[in-house]
Amino acid sequence: MKTLPEILKEIRPEFDFSASSDFMADGMLDSFDMVTLVAALDKTYGISIQGTDIVPENFKNLNTIEALLRQCGVQL
Amino acid sequence: MAPVTTVSQVFAAIQGAKAGASAFCTNFFPAQGKLQGWVDRAELLGQFQDRSAFFLRKDRDFWHLYFCAPDVATLRQGIEALPNLKTQRVAVDLVGSEAVLGDLLNALELAGFRRYARLIRLARPGQPTQSQSSSGGEVVGYADKSDCPAIIHLLECSFDRYADQLPTLDEIEAAIAARQVLVVRQEGALAALLYFESQGFTSTVRYWVVAEQFRAHRFGSALMRHYFSAQGVIRRFILWVTADNENAVMKYRHYGYVPDGLIDHVLVNEMTLQ
Numbered sequence: 001m002k003t004l005p006e007i008l009k010e011i012r013p014e015f016d017f018s019a020s021s022d023f024m025a026d027g028m029l030d031s032f033d034m035v036t037l038v039a040a041l042d043k044t045y046g047i048s049i050q051g052t053d054i055v056p057e058n059f060k061n062l063n064t065i066e067a068l069l070r071q072c073g074v075q076l
Numbered sequence: 077m078a079p080v081t082t083v084s085q086v087f088a089a090i091q092g093a094k095a096g097a098s099a100f101c102t103n104f105f106p107a108q109g110k111l112q113g114w115v116d117r118a119e120l121l122g123q124f125q126d127r128s129a130f131f132l133r134k135d136r137d138f139w140h141l142y143f144c145a146p147d148v149a150t151l152r153q154g155i156e157a158l159p160n161l162k163t164q165r166v167a168v169d170l171v172g173s174e175a176v177l178g179d180l181l182n183a184l185e186l187a188g189f190r191r192y193a194r195l196i197r198l199a200r201p202g203q204p205t206q207s208q209s210s211s212g213g214e215v216v217g218y219a220d221k222s223d224c225p226a227i228i229h230l231l232e233c234s235f236d237r238y239a240d241q242l243p244t245l246d247e248i249e250a251a252i253a254a255r256q257v258l259v260v261r262q263e264g265a266l267a268a269l270l271y272f273e274s275q276g277f278t279s280t281v282r283y284w285v286v287a288e289q290f291r292a293h294r295f296g297s298a299l300m301r302h303y304f305s306a307q308g309v310i311r312r313f314i315l316w317v318t319a320d321n322e323n324a325v326m327k328y329r330h331y332g333y334v335p336d337g338l339i340d341h342v343l344v345n346e347m348t349l350q
Contacts, residue, residue, distance in 0.1 A: 027276025
């Protein structure tokens, strides 16, 4: 199974996501990328991220995305 | 529709549409700063019904429509019930990959909208360690506030107000203050400009144009080279271009831009076409 950094790297290969604490502010992800990322996370982990959880705060950095995945029942 | 007076009103309406949505659909991806500006300038109207949220944003002589709905059927019903569509010019953008936009396009066309333009997003990687030559950059400078009237005139003459999200005077002034408008001046006139937005490691070319009487002087390439040479930290360059503007697409390809799969379908209502 792909790891979260691998999924992010597939969406935006030009960035080092581990070096950022705020993907949006650093211009590494935009709203459109967020939609792509949600679809990739749903598919990879067999989950369905709720619409109410698709907010920038949950996609700010690796820690917040991992927290969201755990909330959805994913064991990381 | 009623004026939207706070940003939190907008986010609460979006959350209301998302809650329990089976197939949430939206074309509303507001950046907080821009949204605050629209609210402050009283440019935004809102209507909230049946767990759907609709927003109209004033732009020159027409409105941009944004929507948030729990599913496509609810969206279509909501749009058909909007009174403004019968009396005002309205344009709507649908952004996503071509494969996922089909149902939304269909719903909007059934609700009375017509396809107007199709834009594609182009991207190129940045090379932060290899600053490019800025030869020709001697004619290029940053715009100042006195350039505003000429900039807005050149943009309005050269681009499509329904498809190209033309900036307001306030937005142009802010871009100038942020040194995000490069210009070439000739004979006391604005000959060419490159208007961009940079956020972190990503930079977007919003407009790149040479006035008709100044073409064939290589001002466009001077601007683009200057732009790239001044963006050392940028890792990703993107822009939107009308898909059937083959000349523009060819020029961007020359600079290494290629389509990244994201599409923007612009639709307008019947009032706009009359």
